[in-house]
Amino acid sequence: MEQRLTGPEVSVEAVVHEGEVGFTNITAKLVQDTGHPVETGHTVPADLPAATADALREAIARLAAAVGFRSGVLHSEWILVDGVPHLVECAGRLPGGGITILIDLTYDTDILANLLRVLTGEGPVGPLTARRGSAVRFLIARPGVVESVTGAERAEAAPGVAELHLSVAPGATVRTTVSSWERAGLVVTTGADAAEAGRRAEHALSLIDIRTAGGER
Template sequence: MELPAGRVVMVGFGKLLLHQMDGFLPQDSVVVVEDPDIVRKRAVHDAAAGLRCVGSVVAAPYHQDLAFVAAVEEHLAGEPVALVVAGLEYGVHGAAVLAERWGRPGAGADAAAALTDKLRLRAAARAAGLRNPEWTEVHGPRDVEKFAAGGPVVLKPANRHASLGVQLLEPGDDIDAAWELTVSARDDLMLPDRELTWRYMAERRLHGHEYSVEALVRGGRIVFLNVTDKLTAGGRYPVELGHVVPAALPDTVREGFGEAMARLVEATGYDTGILHAEWMLGEDGPVLIECAGRVPGDSITFLLDAAYGGNVIRTLVELLAGGDPRLPGDAPMAAAIRFLTAPAGTVTDVTGVEEVAQRPGVLRASVTVAPGDRVAELRSSWDRVGEVMLLAADPAAARAAAEEAAAAVRITADREAAL
């Protein structure tokens, strides 16, 4: 479809998302809204200069602040708006507020508020009868200790992203130390320097296999759904290490995920856009972990495009512009990604990347560290050091090939050299 005339307003500078949109959006059509502190820290003006579709940047506070609304409207000076999109997790609520204000398709402000605060999401899901773990808001280590009552729990921030501060605690773990680590976990590059309000929660540990569900929604109805098989790190920090699209599941199980997602859409009042929900598959069906109201990270959109043979970002843009885009059907292929990790320390050698990149079916093989770089302990997504992505005939073949390719990339590090 041809997009309607008007500006594309993006709340939060989503650099990767803009690169994906750059091939089909009109030149200079995008207005990026970003907090002044982050414009400076991420050198947004310089980064945006390399993107054909970006026309301007509005520096205005939007993190837990609505001051940006007036600033954007002053900048637009009455120009029509074709669509509004969140560039980042932290921009989800702001994008929904603008879309609702201007009568454009979007999540809806109330739905976005629930999707950016896990405590509000839990309350909405519970009211709708969805399966949730037992949970509570916590304000300090004694609250966590009381809730845990000697059992395993998950401690996490309620309104951050990228698995920052999430910990799986076992009986006997030092809860005071865990609390300090969770509340001190900050993604400073993505946040303004001013003080913000953070909330924290504790949950009973779930047991089962983890999946995510990606759904395109129009007018409160799911029009496309995919289930992604997930691999997460063991131990205290459940960092995501790999994905397979689509998951190899019996039809009845996939239908169960679809039914759970439909109830979640209804529970939050979500209207139009994309959802990325994480679920644990238990004996009685899917149990909700969390849900994001924005484009999934971890290269999942690339996996979707490879497996289904479409362009999910363009489809999303067309939905947000009020269109009726052609939607993907069944996936004729399977795609997988395996994220690379390394021991904490100073990198001494990296081998195997070039060989892996030449293997049949490999779409991407990259490492983000080189000898001399410091690797931190694996505590969040930011601590991963590369990825291997590939396409195969079916999910089992994709998973096996991704594991084999990842094992062929060797990153060695000297722990003593880092001390």
């Protein structure tokens, strides 16, 4: 390791057709402040200075050219150090972590249909305008045996909530969150912009209480 990078994390999702980058989205990420920086939330579109967003778009174009990526969705993750993007990893696939849902909600699009469009040679997918903001926040429960899960109905009825999923129930064993598999659920929200969507997601998340043996969340 030459250097440890410290800064906000983002991902870039780009629809590429015959080597040309078309529709591009930038996702802001939240991660655990532990030795296991598992993602705890995503927000679309990322609220970044114009210069930083432009630098990421330029970087994804260089990345696509450097690896010879032809057609598909290129999903890449970056750390921003003083506004400068540094590549963490990339993959020629749709993103996980609910980002596809956020893209569809934000841009009134269908990212899977866009992927199929470029893969079947129907043509490129150009830039799209964000119609609203959207966010996903993940539930992180205290390790132990789940005694009760409450507040889901209130959270689902909260402003802006589009989806809510729980992956634990009473009797389940919750382990320390060292990967995305240990997260206890998620809530997806929309708002007039990314900031409002994020606030709504945090509010809905706060309404859910997961109690485990040995303590409460």
